Amino acid sequence: MIRVLVCDDQALIRTGFATIIDAQPDLEVVGECGDGRTAIDLAGSLRPDVVVMDVRMPVLDGIEATRLLAGAGVAQPVKVLVVTTFNLDEYVYEALRAGASGFLLKDAPPAQLLHGIRTVATGAALLDPEVTRRLVGKYAARIRPASSGEVALAPRELEVLRLIADGLSNSEIAAALVISQETVKTYVSRILTKLDLRDRVQAVVYAYRTGLVS
Template sequence: MTGPAEPLPTAAPDAGIRVLICEDQPLVRAGFATVFAAQNDMEVVGEAADGRAAVAAAERLRPDVVVMDIRMPLLDGIEATRHLAGPDSPSPARILIVTTFNVDEYVYEALRAGASGFLLKDAHPGELVAGVRTIARGDSLLSPAVTRTLIGRYAQRVRPTTPAPSPDRERLKALTPREHEVLLLISRGLSNAEIAAELVISQETVKTYVSRILTKLDLRDRVQAVVLAYRAGVAPGAD
């Protein structure tokens, strides 16, 4: 049984990316802390060993990125994520889920709860560092492989089961044909550069389309756009 982790001192304002580690396994937590502490643009501002402590620490410390495990005592990572980044959160946190492959359905639920992306626990330390930087920039971390193996696996479960228009599909009517096309490419997990190459347009134009899509659909990031596309039953390769 693990006890609550003591929060580390708050980083100075110029310390770079402020990271909160939420993980119930002490060795894993220590490993993450070592990786982040070795970066000259990151500072570990706190640690938590259970979901309730994670929520309290995030609300108190206001980190730039919360690295969140899913299976934790007292409150799991999904509920902690929903509390910190869900629709009712006045100031949504940026959350990177780090989990194992055999809990992929939980990852899907965490993305729906408001997580900005995820990595597997066997990822290379460099991938973990890059993931934190990506989410700190305000981008989402969702690769094409992730889309197919994790979200795609559960797409059928969230697809409309009747031909009647779903509320999610109705929302998509606000998009222009080009924006709808870009949304479908986002749902395949393509990056802005890959979308630009697919449509033979500039990356700046893609950024404009993505921004318009998120604004029109009242979405926070690309992860939420992917989830909406699957729920509406329009994402390719989801059967």
């Protein structure tokens, strides 16, 4: 059973999400709240597997809440799925940098929301490739340019990283490079380990930050 905390300041949306989620045999809504501060408090007591997080909220917004729940240095990070009205909102990009495992638009069909929760719960990242490329590309200039101390990747690892940043799935990368999906998984794992990245979302940001893609 995947335990879910729903955080959105609009009661109608919050209730709608909770109803959709609770109808699934493998998902359970363990709490609901309308601001980021309450989300942090509830996450500490309820121990959800995934927090479905709005961005713009009172008291504490979704970005800071995400940073405190899933950011670097958090002892027991919680997976956060950001759900927003704006597909190119600067706040979404900041939330991804803060540690979110992915994002969805609020007008996404219910099946996509459920898929997103299950995907994030497994430790994978959920990306809309086209939107993510545009989003990260738009705000990548705000990230400090890579220093000379960046970890070096092998040529094939760089190829795989570029394709990840282009939004390709493992199967698409395998086809593009004419290698097996298992080999792609090995490269992805090696890239994340070498660069000390949590998931593919952070890999995309890294690729833009270092100028591998633009």
